Amino acid sequence: MAKDKKISPFSAFLLGVDGMVGSAIFLLPGSLYSKAGNSLIGILLVSGVSALLLALCYAALSSETKQNGAAWLYAYKEFGRFAGFEVGFFTWFQGVITITTEIAAFLTSLKLFIPQLSDKLVYDIAGIAIVLVIAIIGLMGDRVSSIADNIATFLKIGVLLIFVLAGIWFIHRINFVSNAHYSFHSVNNAFSNAFYMFTGFAFLPVAAAQMRNPRKNLPRELLAVIISVTLLYIATVVVAIGTVGPSIAHSSLPLAIAFAKHFGNLGKIIITVGTVGSVLGVAISLSYSTPYVASSLANEHQLLPQFFGKKSKSGVPYVAIIITAGLCALLILSGGYLFLVPCTIIISLVQYFSTSLVMFVKQWRRQRHQEQLPQGAFNLRGGILVPVLSLLVCVYILVNLKLKVILFGVIALICGIALYFIDKLITKKAKIKEQGLGK
DSSP states (O other), X not given: OOTTOOBOHHHHHHHHHHHHOSSHHHHSHHHHHHHHTTHHHHHHHHHHHHHHHHHHHHHHHHTTOSSOOOHHHHHHHHHOHHHHHHHHXXXXXXXXXXXXXXXXXXXXXXXXXXXXXXXXXXXXHHHHHHHHHHHHHHHTOHHHHHHHHHHHHHHHHHHHHHHHHHHGGGOOGGGGOOOOOOOHHHHHHHHHHHGGGGGGGGGGGGGGGGBSSHHHHHHHHHHHHHHHHHHHHHHHHHXXXXXXXXXXXXXXXXXXXXXXXXXXXXXXHHHHHHHHHHHHHHHHXXXXXXXXXXXXXXXXXXXXXXXXXXXXXXXXXXXXXXXXXXHHHHHHHHOOHHHHHHXXXXXXXXXXXXXXXXXXXXXXXXXXXXXXXXTTOOOOOSTTHHHHHHHHHHHHHHHTSOHHHHHXXXXXXXXXXXXXXXXXXXXXXXXXXXXXXXO
């Protein structure tokens, strides 16, 4: 992209929608319905409001800088290098685990046509093979990634609109009648998992520097994206439940099953092909962008070890690509789609919590010391109210995740802290060596 070329507000809106809409809306409604029933519709609304609270913190902070906005940048400026390093590490790792989750979604979708993928060994071999293929694609540069991203965007939005607009005519009120009862814990767990559908909003502030007048437009774009996507999700789930009723529960491909009820095998094929294509496109796109995030954090901001930033003569961050692919392969072996979804959520919570905390500190300081906002910055009204609510959302999601998922997050945190001190030690030794050579 040319340096003087800026993303228009509409392009930024599409970028945000593309970042948020992924595999979750195609594969999760069945599992979530089994935990919450018709309450899933309300859960999506609450999830959208929760994402909106977090997005307001991102919007306010991104409007105060002319750089690409990201959680690590806010943490670094407010709390120093250690916080910036850890949040930067989790930003990259969120990309890694999201790639893996999308590959798992791809394999789950294919089970309809390739039943052999239900075998764990076949599933693992296929998953690792896909990781290797998309890593090779990443080494080829951004052309393939851009094409894959465009195809994925067209497929997923197109398929969802077809599903809603065609399926709405087959909704029956009786399908919303259910005598099942769901525990408070089950509904809370459904909310925590449903939030995976909204995690992509945090990618939009990263492109702030490429937007036209980001201080003015980014807050509006974030709000427009979250509201639009929330309404699309609710419409999709209403149609899915309204056409097949409680039988949607536990289905790994709920939209395909719902569409097939009225449009036969052709309907099932349309939804499944759309799902497979969109999910694989997202995985390919992320497999390109995620290593570049790691490379940028290492080279431009010194917030990851320097070896992450090594590039080939053509500028491809081959070390970051290899490390990203290696971790993706290990994560494929760790569990299926429904395990990786909450793992992605707990990793993303580090960014959300740190950004909300930064916003809380800034708002608290402004109230106490009468500090003025930078000119043109987004004025987040309500003082500390929004960041406090955002922090509570993060805590609420965390406590409703399963213990093994929380343990996964703790292990990731330990790895991030260890990496920081290893990097610090290597940097210190390098400086001592340079000083010795200088003498």
